Amino acid sequence: MMGPLTALPLTLCVLFAGMILVGVLDALAWRLLGRVPIDDDDRLTLGGLRAVIRRQSISTERPDLAAWRLAPALYFGLAAAGLALVPVAVAVGRAPVDVEAGIVVWGAVEALTVIAVFLHGWSSNALLPLMGAYRFVAIGLSIMLVSMFVLIGAALPAGSLRLTAIVESQRELWNLVRQPLGLPLFLLLGLAITLRGPLDYADAPDLAGGTSAEDNAQLRLAWQLARAAMLVAFAAMAATVFLGGPLGPVLPGPVWLALKAGLVAAVLVVLGHLLARPDASRMMTFIWVVLLPLSFLDLAIAGLEALR
Amino acid sequence: MAVSEAIPRGHRQVRYFAAIGEDALAWVEGLARDAGLRRVPTPRAASLLLIAGRLPERSWPALRRVHDQMPHPRAVLHWGEGAQPVPDAVALAPAATPAVAMRALQGDLDRGARGSSPDLLPNEPPAPWLGKGPHGQGGEGMMGGTPYGRPMTMRGDELRDGLRLDAHAVTLGPFAPMLPPGLALDLRLQGDVIQRVEVMQPPFRDAMVEAPFAAAIDRPMSAAGLERARAVHHLRCLGRFCALRGAAAPAARAYASAYRATIGGRVDLGSLRRWLWLSGLRPGIAPGLGTLSAAQRGCLSGPALRAAGVPDDLRTRLEPYTGVGFAPIARQAGDVRARIDQWLAEAAQALDLAARLEGLPPTTFAEGLEGPAGALGAPAGGDRGDRPALDLDALLRGLEWGQAVSVLASFSPDALRRMLGAAG
Amino acid sequence: MTALIALALILLLSGGLMLLLAQVEVGPMPGSEPQKVPFLGGSEPATHAWQRFHLRYYPMTLLFIAFEMEMMFMYPWAVVYAEIGAKALAEMGMFLLILSIGIFYGWREGIFRWQ
Incomplete structure (x- = not known):
């Protein structure tokens, strides 16, 4: 493990580099896949950056301004903490912060993200954001369970909740192969906590941008930055748990991790543009009645595999 | 105020909020073809307000509010005819292409060469402060106070x-x-x-969609051209629906197909079908969502009526359609899913008809014809005037907001306008 | 323990960084009175948006808590799983089965419906 003095700048540097990549991916996807006449996708493109800086800051009437600022701060802080858990190399140093129960902490990051999104929708004292926040909590809670079962499935062969151990356990076989249902289910969680595509119940076009409908200037910038940061953290975590993280021949570990995480991020961006958002109640039933049993099945497969 | 003539250097993204008036939806949606223009869903994210089309005076107060909600620096562009309530709006003729003007305006705002459009409403609190103390609990309990x-x-x-x-x-x-x-x-x-x-x-008039069809009542028009216009209409409705559901890629395919049909290019709907299937749009819609009660079904027309099991289509009786063996498509369910399917199926049918009718002499449909959202002119059976008005409350009551938006988007704006009983 | 403290520091400091960014106001803040009216597509709100609404997914959250508690048992289980082997798998299978009956019952009762 590194000292906090190394861990923090390292995490932030990786996070910023990743956010630039997310911005490029989003801009590419928008150009190539989905240039639609109404666009809720005000993400971290360079044009987007230019559009928000140097704009006047407006608040709504009687907002909860402290919460409005705190929401992106919490979202971003969670993304940074999540990313700090990820082992960057197989050899020395490993994760910036090597926590013994790494995936439990990641579970907490997922759960607190729901809080950050709700806080964001609540804070402006406006109807459309509030509705987005309200809808999101139901869906965000449900999909989180699915992801936790899948993550536990990844902990079984490692016999540990530590992420470095989970990476180590994938030397012979990636968890992607060991539990084939794991990554697809985990990607759905990624769509939810980064507010994208089919699980974007918070910032959706049917609410004129939902929780970010009232955001402008620095608050819009902060929220969109945090949202991109969460995608980086998620992609790194998915690459670690299912794709062997820094493991790989010839190239150094961090490069492998970056390549794998970049791939996961690209897949997530494409899925976000492709998939349609179901009715909220339909999605909730789908999660509990289809996805959750699938995650049990995934756990059983992982369990049997671990005993082999 | 004049817009500076110089084309701004480099690539500039313009974020605009569109206040869409009468007959202007197609214009605004067409702007999405320009990658430098992004229509944003809230004025908070926009620096340009695009007023498109004629704006009825009763919606001026709403426009003033939206205008004032944009952060400074901001500018206003009016694309269309008629009066509108923003005095310093840059006027643009309906025939003009606004992209250049929009980029130039954005450039002027960025450079500070143009002053920001001032508030239209007085700077007074719409509801003055009455609370006691800085945090406004009012001191009278949860419901008693009037904090703001x-x-x-x-x-x-x-x-x-x-x-x-x-x-x-x-x-x-x-x-x-x-x-x-x-x-x-x-x-x-x-x-x-x-x-x-x-x-x-009710929604604003959107007669642009029906213009070629209405024209065919008085003068000869190419039936193939009309069928292409029908396909364009259906594909655009489909694209709009997908976009509201967050399926940007299928939405973009639908709009791209509509554009290709507009310019007379070859359109392959197979790719759109595949994208729609991949997006999971259909299974995500609850079956039975947006079904009209038997009493309400009478206010349906066109594709929505055929999606509810009534194969009424004037084309079954009209030349040249009878000559190429036209048979209407109908399905039973009459819910949102059925209306989406109907649009896609009828778009494919219309494109197929257009190919078969190509080269025939133009026809005048003096007896009326089937428009994109129902019969036009003087149809033989049942006049539009005696249709009951849609009871939107009965249709939407109890629905979750996203579902309600989907139900509304499953009708074309003009069809919805007529169903709600608006005249004209 | 030091790891957790380091993690908390990272969370607080990066969050603090974003908080600083969110504090940078581009004048004139907070805007004029008509600017501050919440966006409702051109309409003006009659009341505050904050309200006491029906938490429609409330029964679902109770089910969720049951599963979260279950998760507490799963973490230690995952660590010792490889040592104990098939017995552990069978035990957890039974546990999940019992909870699944709960989901099934809830589904039948319509707790995943919105209205």
Whole structure:
């Protein structure tokens, strides 16, 4: 493990580099896949950056301004903490912060993200954001369970909740192969906590941008930055748990991790543009009645595999 | 005020909020072909307000509010004819292409060469401060205080389980991006569930869609061209629906196909079908969502009527359609899913008809013809005038907001306008 | 323990960084009175948006808590799983089965419906 003095700048540097990549991916996807006449996708493109800086800051009437600022701060802080858990190399140093129960902490990051999104929708004292926040909590809670079962499935062969151990356990076989249902289910969680595509119940076009409908200037910038940061953290975590993280021949570990995480991020961006958002109640039933049993099945497969 | 002539250097992205007036939806949606223009769903994210089309005077107060909600520096462009309430708006003729003007305006704002458009409404609190103390609890308990002139939501009966909870009364529109342009709804909401709906203002006229069809009543028009226009209409409705559901890629395919049909290019709907299938749009819609009651079914027309099991189509009786063996498509369910399927199927059918009717001499349909949203002119059976008006409250009551938006988007804006009983 | 403290520091400091960014106001803040009216597509709100609404997914959250508690048992289980082997798998299978009956019952009762 590194000292906090190394861990923090390292995490932030990786996070910023990743956010630039997310911005490029989003801009590419928008150009190539989905240039639609109404666009809720005000993400971290360079044009987007230019559009928000140097704009006047407006608040709504009687907002909860402290919460409005705190929401992106919490979202971003969670993304940074999540990313700090990820082992960057197989050899020395490993994760910036090597926590013994790494995936439990990641579970907490997922759960607190729901809080950050709700806080964001609540804070402006406006109807459309509030509705987005309200809808999101139901869906965000449900999909989180699915992801936790899948993550536990990844902990079984490692016999540990530590992420470095989970990476180590994938030397012979990636968890992607060991539990084939794991990554697809985990990607759905990624769509939810980064507010994208089919699980974007918070910032959706049917609410004129939902929780970010009232955001402008620095608050819009902060929220969109945090949202991109969460995608980086998620992609790194998915690459670690299912794709062997820094493991790989010839190239150094961090490069492998970056390549794998970049791939996961690209897949997530494409899925976000492709998939349609179901009715909220339909999605909730789908999660509990289809996805959750699938995650049990995934756990059983992982369990049997671990005993082999 | 003049816009500087110089084309700004480099690539500039313009974020605009569109206040869409009469007959202008197609114009605005066409702007999406320009990668430098992004239509954003809220004025908070926009620096340019694009007023498109003629704006009826009754929606001017709403426009003033939307205008003032944009952060400085901001500018206004009026693309179309007629008067509008923003004095320093840059006027642009309907025939002009606004992209250049929009980029130039944005450039002027960025450089500070142009002053920001000032507020139109007086800088007075719409509801003055009445609370006691800086945090405005009012000192009279949760409901007694008036912390900020606007009152708190009062309690009302809950729809399902007989609780008395806050029933939030709110008006949305006429420039709400998730509703058809012009539609203003007075809602009573429980969280995100609709308790009551009242139509404050029906959608604006969108006669541009029907213009070629209406013209064919008086003078000869190419039937192939009309069928292409029908396909364009259906594909655009489909694209709009997908976009509201967050499926940007299929939406973009639908709009791209519509554009290719407009310019007379070859359109392959197979790729759109595959994208729609991949997107999972259809299974995500609850079966039976947006089904009209038997009493209400009489206000349906065109594709929506055929999707509800009534194969009424004037084309079955008209030359040249009878000559190429036209048979109407119909399906039973009459819900949102069926209307989506119907659009796609009828778009494919119209493109096929267009190919078969190509080269025939133009026809005048003096007896009336089948428009994209129902019969036009003087159809033999049943006049449009005696249709009952749609009871939107009965249709949307109890639905979650996202579902309600989907139900509204499953009708074309013009069809919805006529169903709501608006004249003209 | 030091790891957790380091993690908390990272969370607080990066969050603090974003908080600083969110504090940078571009004048004139907070805007004029008509600018501050919440966006409702051109309409003006009659009341505050904050309200006491029906938490429609409330029964679902109770089910969720049951599963979250279950998760507490799963973490230690995952660590010792490889040592105990098939017995552990069978035990957890039974546990999940019992909870699944709960989901099934809830589904039948319509707790995943919105209204």
